[in-house]
Structure formats: structure tokens, C-alpha cells
Amino acid sequence: MSDASAPAQPTAAEVRAAAEAVKAALDRHLEAVERRTGEDDPAVYAAFNALAAAAEAYDERLYDRYDEVTPFEIPGADDSMPPYTGPDEPNALSVLIRRDYAVVEPQRLLAQAQRVADLDRDETADDTSAAVVGASVHAALGVLFGEFEPDEIASRHKEFGLEEGDSTLWVSAADDLPEPGEWLSTPFDQADPERVVCRFDVSSVFDDEDLDEDLDDPSPA
Numbered sequence: 001m002s003d004a005s006a007p008a009q010p011t012a013a014e015v016r017a018a019a020e021a022v023k024a025a026l027d028r029h030l031e032a033v034e035r036r037t038g039e040d041d042p043a044v045y046a047a048f049n050a051l052a053a054a055a056e057a058y059d060e061r062l063y064d065r066y067d068e069v070t071p072f073e074i075p076g077a078d079d080s081m082p083p084y085t086g087p088d089e090p091n092a093l094s095v096l097i098r099r100d101y102a103v104v105e106p107q108r109l110l111a112q113a114q115r116v117a118d119l120d121r122d123e124t125a126d127d128t129s130a131a132v133v134g135a136s137v138h139a140a141l142g143v144l145f146g147e148f149e150p151d152e153i154a155s156r157h158k159e160f161g162l163e164e165g166d167s168t169l170w171v172s173a174a175d176d177l178p179e180p181g182e183w184l185s186t187p188f189d190q191a192d193p194e195r196v197v198c199r200f201d202v203s204s205v206f207d208d209e210d211l212d213e214d215l216d217d218p219s220p221a
Contacts, residue, residue, distance in 0.1 A: 010061045018058040025054040038088060045083040086195035090173035096191055097169050099154060105161030106137055112160050113140035116147045166203040170196050 010018075025047070032047035059070045103109060114133040133140045144160055145153065157164055172195045183190065 010065050012065065015058075015061045015065045018054070018061045021054045022051070022058045025051040039084075042083040082194050084173075084194060084197070086173040086192075086197070087175055090175070090197070092174040092177040093197070094172045094174060095169065096172060096188065097150070097167070099150070099167040100165030101157060101162040102165060103137060103141075103161060104163045108159075108161030109137060109140050109144070110135065113143040116143050120147075164202075166201070166205075168202070169200045171198050173197050 029044075029047040029051045032041070032043045036044050055070070055072070062068050062070065110133055117133055133143060148156070153160065153162075154164075154167075170191065172192065174195070
């Protein structure tokens with residue numbers, strides 16, 4: 001008995017039509033690139049997304065009909081930033097950074113923080129001003145991040161009992177430098193993805209994808 005709920009297999013004509021759509025999308029993408037008006041031309045962005053969608057549709061139909069796949073992969077629209085709409089010649093920029101950490105060794109964190117607090121007490125020779133970390137992870141984090149720059153924390157995170165999670169850095173263009181103190185109360189509320197000049201992401205998910213690709217590759221080392 002056939003499964004009436006199963007999707008219908010695409011016909012050979014539908015696969016051929018999907019292939020022709022990819023060819024047309026390639027031509028439109030090339031034409032948009034040749035006519036681009038700037039580094040972040042919205043027409044190029046739109047043509048790129050159309051090409052990605054056409055390639056994905058063709059790949060799906062090819063697999064469903066012939067159990068074959070294409071030798072290339074085009075990232076979809078969800079994997080990229082929206083088109084840039086900021087100034088062509090930015091007069092200022094903002095660098096937005098987020099780094100996530102897990103506290104995996106609380107005792108190491110507490111010991112390192114207390115060491116810093118003890119050194120501060122020795123330098124000031126004032127026992128009343130010395131921080132006592134005790135068993136408070138909250139206090140320990142305050143001591144360490146008050147003592148070390150974020151970049152030093154990132155490079156020495158294992159010493160402090162921390163484990164890295166995902167991180168991202170956005171370089172966002174601005175028309176002018178904000179007035180001093182203007183955004184300090186809500187520093188991340190005005191992050192506009194359409195003004196991001198470039199971004200850099202670090203995540204273990206990328207390592208997992210690389211591992212999957214290696215496992216799928218049967219070629220000898």
C-alpha cells in the first residue's frame with residue numbers, strides 16, 4: 001500500500017526546470033556584480049540570495065529524483081548580514097564585542113581572584129580596603145574583570161577556571177562620534193546590523209561542521 005502522505009517525487013522536467021533556474025540566477029548575479037555601485041550594493045545582495053535559493057531548490061529536486069547532490073554549497077540568506085545601508089564614508093565606528101564563558105572550575109576562579117585581592121592589599125597596606133572573595137563567584141568575577149582587560153581574560157581564561165563559548169565582534173559604521181556618555185546607560189540597544197561593515201564570529205559549531213565534512217570525505221589522508 002502506498003503512503004499517501006509521502007511527498008510526490010519531482011519529475012525529470014521539474015529537475016531540468018530547477019537547473020535552468022540556477023543558470024538564470026547565475027547570469028543575474030554576474031550582471032549585478034558587473035553593475036555594482038559599491039562594496040555593499042543591495043542589488044548584488046539580492047542576486048546572491050536568489051542564486052542561493054535557486055541552488056538549494058535544484059539540489060533538493062536532484063536528490064529527490066536521482067539521489068544525487070551538487071558539488072557546491074551556497075550559504076543561504078539566514079547565514080549572512082542584511083545589506084549595508086550605512087554611510088559610504090563613515091566618520092566614526094563602533095566595535096561591539098560579546099564573549100561568552102562558562103565557569104567550569106569555581107575553586108580556581110576563587111583562588112585567582114583572592115590572589116589579586118591580596119596583592120592589592122599588599123600594595124595599599126590598608127587591610128580595611130582589601131577585598132575578601134570568600135566563596136562568592138560573583139565577587140571573584142568582579143575582582144578579575146576589574147583587574148584584567150577583556151583581551152587578557154580571553155587569552156588566559158583557563159587560568160581563571162573559565163571555558164570559552166561563542167564570541168562575535170561587529171564593526172559598525174557611524175556618521176559621527178556620539179557625545180560623551182550618550183549611550184553608556186544602554187550600550188548595545190542601538191546595534192544596527194545594516195550598518196555593520198564587517199563581523200567576526202567564533203563558535204564550536206564551526207569546528208563541528210569541519211569535523212562532519214572530514215567524516216564525509218572518504219579520501220585517504
